[in-house]
Amino acid sequence: MRRRSASPIFQFAIASAVCICAGYAEAADLSGDCCADLDERIAELEATAARKGTRKVKLTMSGYVAQEITGWDDGGKSNVYLHGLGPTQATHIKFNGEATISPGWTAGYMMRIQNLDDNPFGRSGTAAITQDRSAFSQGLNVQMSYWYLQSKALGTVSVGRQAPAAKSxxxxxxxxxxxxIDNYTFLDGFPQFIIRSGGDLSPAALTWGQLAFCYSQSVPLGGDCDGLVMNAVRYDTPVIAGFSASASWGEDDDWQVAARYAGEFSGFKVLLGIGYSGSTDERLAVALPNLIAKDSSYFQAGGYAEHLATGLFLHGAYGYEDNSGTLLAGDATPPDGEHWYVKVGIRRKWTPLGATVVYGDYGQYIDQIGPSALALGVRSSEIDLFGGGVVQELDSASMSLWLKYRNQSANISGASGVGPLDDFRALSTGALIRF
Known part of the structure; x- marks a missing residue:
């Protein structure tokens, strides 16, 4: 949304000028010639009023507000929580400024502020949403802030806190x-919930996030393992025949490369994405207290195909994390982890309100064993996830309403004294409105 309105005081001053000039023209019988260009000047002044004195940089604001209500059952307790969608996908507002340097060249900046007042992705066991704690607040967070130079022919260079090249x-x-609304990360999946065993919250260190752990950034993301924002320098090529590529380096040190495609052919809408990253920064995102050295790499690939005539679609994603260069206390090396995910459904406009989406999804998280689970003796693990939902889009309000279900089950080996693990079930309803 582009801000073009002036303040009430500014509008009053403009209106007064109109009246004065109109009165003068009538009294002098000048047929309004003195105000011939007044409308043009008013439009120009209003357009620059929100730009704090510069007519060169245009400012655009956008974002969305999103909240969910989730009823959950962990095998021993059930409750209902109200929360956001987790970091990077939380309620936020973006400020994007851009100016033309010369034909084909632009410069700009972007700042993204997100609301983490009810963040379900708390990563600390003492400050996170758990079975016994329904709220976790990190307040407002400046998630991104960077500037960029863009050439239509040569691509874009951006510098600052931003999404690295292979993010998502x-x-x-x-x-x-x-x-x-629903993807293969644990951003809104309560990773700090303890996995019950026979209805008991024991051992407390065995959380869902400890079986969906990513060492690249030391967080229980499940999927998208090197997908958090950071201070980085990034380059993006121009889009040529639907193809583009990206590369980035972030301090200290995380490098990423990626390639993407988007296009339509033979009645199908198709998108493809592939990325590879390497990280050696021990303190990136979260510093693990028992980490001796880190050298993890992450490969990801995904795609989407939609038959435009029927609305039938398929989305799939795969990720593999190599942790052979990472060392924990006690000379322990975490295992390599992998995950895959598939979503199928139909997207059709059955009513004038907007498109209706009905889908089902399934995923697995294999040997993504976090340091706390390793300390318990876990040597292999698997989480199976399945669910689905329905989304109704309201075009006139730029809004989406949804109802979704998720079931998680886990199996582990190597941890003595830990019996069969209970399933976790969640039913969520929510809304998102864009601006």
Whole structure:
């Protein structure tokens, strides 16, 4: 949304000028010639009023507000929580400024402020949403802030706190209208919930996030393992025949490369994404107290295909994390982890309100064993996830309403004294409105 309105005081001054000039023209019988260009000047002044004195940089604001209500059952307790969609997909506002340097060249900046007042992705066991704690607040957070130079012929260079090159390369291929609402990360999946065993919250260190752990950034993301923002320098090529590529380096040190495609052919809408990253920064995102050295790499690939005539779609994503260069205390090396995810459904406009999306999804998280689970003796693990939902889009309000279900089950080996693990079930309803 582009801000073009002036303040009430400014509008009053403009109106007064109109009246004065109109009165003068009538009294002098000048047929309004003195005000011939007044409308043009008013439009120009109003257009620059929101730009703090510069007519060169245009300012655009956008974003969305999103909230969910989730009823959950962990096998020993059930409750209902109200929360956001987790970091990177939380309620936010973006400020984007851009100016033309010369034909084909632009410069700009972007700042993204997100609301983490009810963040379900708390990563600390003492400050996170758990079975016994329904709220976790991190307040407002400046998630991104960077400047960029863009050439239509040569591409874009951006510097600052931003999404690195391969961030969500697989996940963002999902164009079904459900990507923000339901995906293969644990951003809104309560990773700090303890996995019950026979109804008991024991051992407390065995959380769902400890079986969906990503060492690249030391967080329980599940999927999209090197997908958090950071201070980085990034380059993006121009889009040529639907193809583009990206590369980035972030301090200290995380490098990423990615390639993407978006296009239509033979009646299908198709998107593809592939990315590779390497990280050696021990303190990137979260510093693990028992980490001796880190050298993890992450490969991801994903795609989306939608038959435009029927609305039938398929989305798939895969990720593999190599942790052979990472060392924990006690000479322990975490295992390599992998995960895959598939979503199928139909997207059709059955009513004048907007498109309706009905989908089902399934995923697995294999040997993504976090340091706390390793300390318990876990040597292999698997989480199976299945669910689905329905989304109704309201075009006139730029809004989406949804109802979704998720079931998680886990199996582990190597941890003595830990019996069969209970399933976790969640039913969520929510809304998102864009501006």
């Amino acid at each position: 390369a697989a996940m963002f291929t999902d164009q079904s209208g459900t990507q923000i």
